[in-house]
Amino acid sequence: MENAILLIEDSYFRWKQRSFLQTCSFLRFKLWNHASDPRNVLTFFPPYLFASLICSIMCFQFLDFRCGRCAVVSSSGQMLGGARGQEIDGQDCVIRMNAAPSVGYEADVGNRTSLRVVSHTSVPHLVRQQGYFFGREAETRYVIWGPEKNMREDGKGKIFNALVTLAKKYPQSHIYTVTREKVQYCDSVFQNETGKNRMKSGAFLSTGFFTMILALEVCDSVLVYGMIDGSYCSNANHSFVPYHYYEPSRLDECRMYRTHEHAKRGGHRFITEKLIYSRWASPGKLRFVYPPWSQQEHQQD
Template identity: 90%
Template sequence: MKSLSIHWICLLFLSVCLLLWYNHVMRTGLARKTGLHGYVRVHPKTRSSLYLLDVRCGRCAVVSSSGQMLGGGRGHEIDQQDCVIRMNAAPTVGYGADVGNRTSLRVVSHTSVPHLLRQQGYFFGREAGTRYVVWGPEKNMRQDGKGKIFNALVMLAKKYPHTHIYTVTREKVQYCDSVFQNETGKNRMKSGAFLSTGFFTMILALELCDSVLVYGMIDGSYCSLSNHSFVPYHYYEPSRLDECRMYRVHEHAKRGGHRFITEKLIYSRWASQGKLRFVYPTWSP
């Protein structure tokens, strides 16, 4: 009887320990690793990778920052979609009729983070419900205190604790590189190219959305047409660079260029699979 009592006491003790451990796991978030792998939240109180981008959308609108958006009057249509994905620091105020007013997610390049810092009231006040997904090279995103951009994101997360800021992990960036190489047959780094924010955005949209409607993105052959029109590179910078000129310069740059035209040819192939559709300007794969 004595040995049986000891046996039950040991079982009870073990059960209590398991319950305490489970409670600790739930409290610290170790059980919260649900969502899209490769997108990790910058938490204001910890640098550990506990929180993933836990979003799922039905139909998404991906809104380009291109001047192609001007005059289209697609704002209301864009706002009707389940999720609206924008890029970098493209504003909506003053452009709502053409680009819409809602923003569910922003995919942000490390080079655009200073724009967020300068306009904190807009991005983390007016757009407080937006999720920010920031990508960049390892030297800027490292988490050992030497990553300049990551440190800035930690500061923002502490100042605006209710804001959801995520980083694209090193492994995810490498995956995007491999997608580029598989599609083009060229090593991204050896070819001197940098992936554009648009490339990261399209991959993310295809992962989290059931269907994707793209606004403001021209096809890969548009700039080769003799009658193509002058369109500003950004809709919010009407007097700046011509879009096609910018595309050509980057496409042929030996180092550090975005392969905008090549990327659009890749999107065309993805669109042939049926999940991705270019609705304005309208074009088919």
């Protein structure tokens, strides 16, 4: 059986994009390597490698998604008042996160959604508002990530079971899950960039981290909206901004970031992740356009 698996993997490399119907467990790929560029700009392998690690809920079909210029829209309150909606909708594809709505906020965040990256913790929001997400946004591709205990396919994965129910109810929906191999790969990216083991350090990767990796692999270029740089919250004159643009009276973004950054267990390392993005940024591939990140931030080691 092991030899058969090796043969299948070897054949996949030769076939490249010819087959999108292999079994997820057979596929284990390294998706990118660091280039020799001193700024650590990433070198990307062809997009079919990413597609091999995100599987459709109902038919084990791999995500077949490629786009030219993508707008990645943060859920941050930084989006409020920016009037970037028309600019965002003018890009080839629009990628959003979790259950962030566009209705009522079109002027600032746009109206289109090509792809949505969703944490397992936000799936209940999709279920509660399923008419919106699988009706109004019926053509959107949903990429769901989460820990194996919630995503297991043996009937014991609570989130996976909820997604199967949605896929059956909305047969025209496009629902995908991130495989265990891909989650482990994202863990390895975090460790390579920080020198810290994610699990041992008590950190949880954010939806933004998965979104950035996805966008950089499937888009020719990426424009990021609403994401602050890693030094923003340390500036003495930074302003109060809500954590989510659609919850304006709730948590302060910087307070949330600092709390998570120093949490001993279960914290997202939002500030650390943004320092990682600054090393990936390059004018041709990845730009933080609103609010703009300084060139000095881009050049940091």
